[in-house]
Amino acid sequence: MGRCYQGPMKAIRYHAVGGPEVLRLEDVEDPTPGPGEVRIRVKAAGVNFADTERRRGHYDAAVPLPRILGSEAAGIVDQVGPGVDSRWVGRRVVAMAPRSYAELMTAPADELLELPDHVSFEEGAGLLVQGLTAWHLIHTSARLERGQKVLIHAAAGGVGLLTIQLAKQLGATVLGTVSNEAKAQLAKEAGADEVFLYGGARSVADWVRDITGGAGVEVVMDSVGASTWASSLESLAPFGHLISFGSASGEPPPVSVESLYAKSIKVSAYWLRTQHPEALQRRARQALGELLSSGSLKVKLGLVVDLSEAAKAHRDLETRETVGKVVLRVP
Missing domain, CATH: 3.40.50.720 (NAD(P)-binding Rossmann-like Domain)
Incomplete structure (x- = not known):
């Protein structure tokens, strides 16, 4: 059944910039979804090269530390915030949002992409960014x-x-x-x-x-x-x-x-974090979701390791030892 989410969750954080060794698995307070948000029980989190640059202080350096890394994940909605349809609870979803190297994360409900049952969480976590x-x-x-x-x-x-x-x-x-x-x-x-x-x-x-x-x-x-x-x-x-x-x-x-x-x-x-027109981004998400669901687009999984091995994922990604998508599996 997995753990009962009543106390601190596990998350990967770093307290100072540096090499992969600064990444630590720690207990962190569970997030609460705000208005228009859902909370996701993360099953897999995508790892991107930008994450390694953030960890080294070369990117988003003004963000206060300690910091939870990550920008995308796949999992199951377990809670909704004010104004969000409760029917989201229990659905398999993919989301692009910060602090995804964790057991729980929050994301805007209107940016969720539903994940079909025949597509794995690991593949879903590798899709959006x-x-x-x-x-x-x-x-x-x-x-x-x-x-x-x-x-x-x-x-x-x-x-x-x-x-x-x-x-x-x-x-x-x-x-x-x-x-x-x-x-x-x-x-x-x-x-x-x-x-x-x-x-x-x-x-x-x-x-x-x-x-x-x-x-x-x-x-x-x-x-x-x-x-x-x-x-x-x-x-x-x-x-x-x-x-x-x-x-x-x-x-x-x-x-x-x-x-x-x-x-x-x-x-x-081109930079994904540039403000895109909402209609354009919605069209792009929908197109990717349809292609993945139909099998016309395949996410090649390279390195898949447990959340606790985030340092290894970063090390291998930085030394170009990986191919395809690097994913953290969340037990």
Whole structure:
């Protein structure tokens, strides 16, 4: 039956910024849902690279400590706040909200996504942050079209694998970059047409030119940053678009407008925490939910460990030893 939620819950917190070792499993007061909110008994929580940056103090550094990490989870609604339909209680849901590395979390009721019985909590926990990022990269930022070519760096990561699937559904040609053969196989299984394996003598840009007959790609999606930036710009076709949505290898160099003129290319950024129009975000959530439910979109689970092993999850994610989605299972 699980524990009775009458006292302090277990949660992962950190009291000072630092390495994965600062993460502690502690007793924390149970949250209470406010107006328009529900409380969720968490079954699985998603782990994202941004969580490691927060822990290191590189992101959201002004948030007071100690802090519970996390931004998405799947579980069962066990309580509703004022103004929320009580019929939510007992439903399996996915939510994107802070402080999800815990046995209990609260989330806005109008942003919940119901999770079908045939989809696991672990898969659900891996959907929203990376899935919404992938969806908006393709539909909102790139406005990718059938027949276009897109280069996706870190193609075997959580966002990468989802972006490949969504791009292929649109009829795009997908090129990906990875660091080893196992990751290359995963990218191909997700639908990538061609995959570049780092470590050889050839550069990414030369490879892209060979694949595209010298034309380049219309879109590059880059979450790596410093180490891939130059090759991303070189890989673009005239009037191409480079979208930055992360900096796993470090912040990319400043963009010189003069350097963009020769090919009339553009550079932009995407961040999931930007205020999105409600109707657009609702449409994106609904689309992802339908694709996951139908089996048309698959969340590739990489590392799945118990909540108490959050430090290991962070360590493996930072050293790029993981593929797909990293998830914390909550007993």
